[in-house]
Amino acid sequence: MLKLLKSLIQPADKAPQKESIRVATDFEPVALVLHPDTEMPLPVWEAMTAAIGEDWSRERRDAFCTAAAGQWLLALCSTLPEGYRIHESDDFLLLSALEDRPAHVLLRFCQSARRRIVANLGDAAVARGDGKHVVLVFDDDQTYYDYIAHYYPEGGEYAMSAGMFVHAGYGHFALYEGDMERMQPVIAHELTHCLLSHLRIPAWLNEGMAVNTEHGLFPYLADPRNSLYSPNEVKAKHAAFWNPDTIQEFWSGKSFLRPDDGNMLSYDLAKRITATAARDEASFLAFLRQADIADAGLSAEGCLGYPMEHLVLVMLGEGDWRPAPERWSEGVERGQFRVRRSAGYSARDSFNAT
Template structure:
C-alpha cells in the first residue's frame, strides 16, 4: 500500500491560511502505466469503488491524487512538496508563500469562471483538482509527452495546459508565472466545461472570451489585418477543418486564425446568454454543433459564420471529416 502525507490549510495567529502537516493515511493501490519516464496512473484500468456516498468517493479520489503526486515528486527530486486548498491539490517546487499565493489564485479563478459561465461551467467529478508546477521545462515537456505531446520540446512553446485524461489536471512550468494569469483562467474554463461534448471551436471560444474578461488581451492582429487574413485563409475547405477542430492544431497561421474566429463566434452567441447556455447543453463535436444550432438558434452554423466572414460556403460537412474530430482543450 502506498502512503502519503495529507496537508491541510489552517489559519495562523494572523488569520492567514498556513500549510500545516497533518496525519498520514494509507492509499489504495494505484495501477501505473508501463514504460513511462514519470509515474503516470493507468486510469482506464484503475478500479473504482462500486458504491459509496459522495463523501466516500471524494476521499477515495483524493487518496489516489495524493499518492500520485507524492510518487511524482519522489521521481523528480526532494524540492517537490504537496499542498492543498479547498478545491485544489498542488505539487510544486514553490516556497511556502508562493504556494499560498498560487492556491489562493486558483480558488479565485475557479469562482470567477463558475460565476461567468453559469449553467455552462460546472465542477463535476470526485476529488480535488490536481495542479503540477514543474521546476524545469525539461521535466514539464517530458511529463506532457506521456499524453501525446511528443517526446521532446515542441517547436510551439507551451507554459501550461489542462490535461483531460483520466484524472483531469493542470500542468505548468515555474517560469510561466509572469504570464500565468491568462493561462490559468483559460485552462480553468476548459476544466469546468469538460463534462460537455462540445466542439473544439466552442470550447476554445469560451476559454478565450472568459480569459479576456479578466485579463486584458494583447491583440495579435489589428482589425483590418484580421479581416484581410480571414479573407485569404478561410474557404470551403479550411472551414471544414475549423468545424471539425483540426485547424486548431495546424502548424501555420491557421491555428491562430482559428482561435480568433472561435472568439468572435462565441462573442456573437454570448449576446443572448440563455441561447448560448442551451446551445452548449446540446452542441456535439461530432457534427460541429450544427444540429444544436438549427434547434436552439434557429439557423445553421453557416449563417453564424457569415456574420463574421461574409457570404461563403460555410456549412459543416461531417461526412468529409476523414481525419476525425477534436474536442478542444489543446
C-alpha cells in the same frame, strides 16, 4: 463584452473568501497502481477507481479520488529534485517547488477563478465529485516537457506550449514555473477546458470558451497593441484564408492543428463567434449543453434561434460557411491534441495545449 463572459472582467469580491491552504504531507491510504514503464509515476487510474462502490455518495467518492491523487503526487514528488511539495486548498492540489507565499497566491487565484467561471457557466460546469483539481508546476521547462512526453507517441514531436490540461485518467493541469503574470492566464484557460470536459462540445466552442474566459480575466491579453498584427491585418488574413474548404477544417477542429496562420486564425475566429453566440445568455447555455463534436453543434443550432453559418457571416461576409459534417473525411478534434500515449496506454486520449 457579452453578459455571460463580461462578469469575468469585474474585480474580484471586495471581501474575498478566506482560503484554507496547507502543505500536505500525507493522505488517506489508497493502493497506488503504477505503470511499470514510465520515467515518472503514472497511475493506472482504471485499476485504482475500480474500488469505488456504485452506492458511494458524491462526498465519499470525492474524498477517495482526492486521496488517490494525493498518493500519486507523493510518488511523483519523490522522483523530482529536492524542494517540490504539495500545497492543498479547498478545491486544488498543487505540486510545485514554489515557496509558501507564491504557492498560496497561485492557489488563491485558482480558487477565485474557479468560483467565477462556475458562476458564469452554472450547471454547464462539471460538478465536484471526482476529487480535487490537480495542478503540476514544474521548476523548469525541460522537466515539464519530460513529463508531457509520456502523453506523446514514442519518438513523436510535440507542440511547444506554456501549459496544458491533460484530459486522461485523472485530468490535471501541467505547466512550468514562471511569474504569476504568465502562469495565471494559462491556468484560467486550462481550468475552463477542465470544467467543460464532461461535454461533447466541438473544438471551436471549446477553445472559444477558454480564450474568452482567459481574456475576460486578463483583458490586457486581448489588447490589439499586444498583438503581432494590427486589427486591419488580422481582418485581411481572415478574408484571405477562409473559404468553403478551410471553413470545414474549422468546424471539424482540424484547422486548430495547422502549422501556418490557420492555427492563429482558428483561435481568433472561435473567440469572436463564441462571443457573438453568447450575447443571448440563456440560448447560448442551452446550445453549450447540447452542442456535439460530431457535427460542430449543427444539430443544436435551434437553441441559438438562427443558422450556425450566421455566426461566421458576421465576421467574413457572405459565403458558404455552413458546417458540412459529411465532408469531414479526417474526423474531428475536440479542441485538444489527440495523440496515442506511450507507457502502456492503448486508447487515444486528449489534452489541451496553450
